[in-house]
Amino acid sequence: MKLFNVGAMRQATDGARLSATKDLVQRTLAQHGLVPQSGQTIKQEMPVLPSLNSMLGQFTCRTGNADVVQLTVPEGAQFRRDTFTCPAGSRTYRTYIPASSVMGVTGVIMMLHGCTQTPEDFAIGTGMNALAEQHRFIVIYPAQSRGENAQSCWNWFSRGDQRRGKGEPSILAGIASLVAEEHGVFRDKTFVAGLSAGAAMAVILGETYDDVFAAVGAHSGLPMGAAKDVASAFAAMAGTALDPGPRPVSAVTTRTIVFHGTADATVHPSNGEAIARRAVDLNARQSIETECNGDAAGRRFTRVISSDLKRNPIVEHWAIEGQGHAWSGGHAAGSYTDARGPDASAEMIRFFYKSNDEDL
Secondary structure (H helix, E strand, C coil): CCCCCCCCCCCCCCHHHHHHHHHHHHHHHHHCCCCCCCCCCCCCCCCCCCCHHHHHCCCCCCCCHHHCCCCCCCCCCEEEEEEEEECCEEEEEEEEECHHHHHCCCEEEEEECCCCCCHHHHHHHHCHHHHHHHHCEEEEEECCCCCCCCCCCCCCCCHHHCCCCCHHHHHHHHHHHHHHHHCCCCHHHEEEEEECHHHHHHHHHHHHCCCCCCEEEEECCCCCCCCCCHHHHHHHHHCCCCCCCCCCCCCCCCEEEEEEECCCCCCCCHHHHHHHHHHHHHHCCCCEEEEEEEEECCEEEEEEEEECCCCCEEEEEEEECCCCCCEECCCCCCCCEECCCCCHHHHHHHHHHCCCHHHC
């Protein structure tokens, strides 16, 4: 599909042309879930792209579940609420400490929600707290500030939020480091994962703070540097991501697991492929690929495992047939989930710890 050039100047020579132009803009935006804010109009001289927050607020499909969620905390567990502040800014966050942690903490996982979601909603939809109880790890759920993004989207598309020591990456890495230090967890057991805009930010953290995070889980997200502003974010979501250029050489490897539905109409599946490809390129000069096909809960999938020459898995890419923009194997009580398909949460934990469940 050829994207409409929403930024170009056009003269409206008659009412028919103006009407046709406005209709084209509206239809193009509607196809991608991008609509102007209430009260916004298309001006005669120039079609208007929605505001930054309005546009990225449609980054995930709305289900209505995000506004009413209830989370049950088992006896002995804690679901703390705290605020972290650093020179780059501040954010509130929830920390789930499982009751099983009294037997020793095995790691820390940061979970980044998608647009319009909350930490509580994301915890319910992914079922990550139950896995934390089973495997004794701490879960961090940062909350995006409405003051920083009106639709609670992480600002993955902003150049100022794609760098080490700046913006949201600095804040989020600071939170993860603080919690990991509190519980005596080192870098090799500190991980980050996210959905949609949260996945895009998780990928950024994996590259800018590879000294903090050992592995990344990206579900329905976009690669590092896929966009730099509103127009490029619009294009990236449609499948035309920017080339972020080379990443500085690092002495450590940030392993990556990617999930993406082949029927995702919100974030084009090519973005999942790009995340996996870049992760392989960054972490191994040579790699060995193994592909397998299977089905889980009624959905078929293709799983490509990329390993280094020592057969250590460094990247996994799961393409789930027929799945849209939703967390695979998620719980219906949360928003943006699909109960069908492989359990993305459980597979991420397996990949993060590089072992079978019984070895955790």
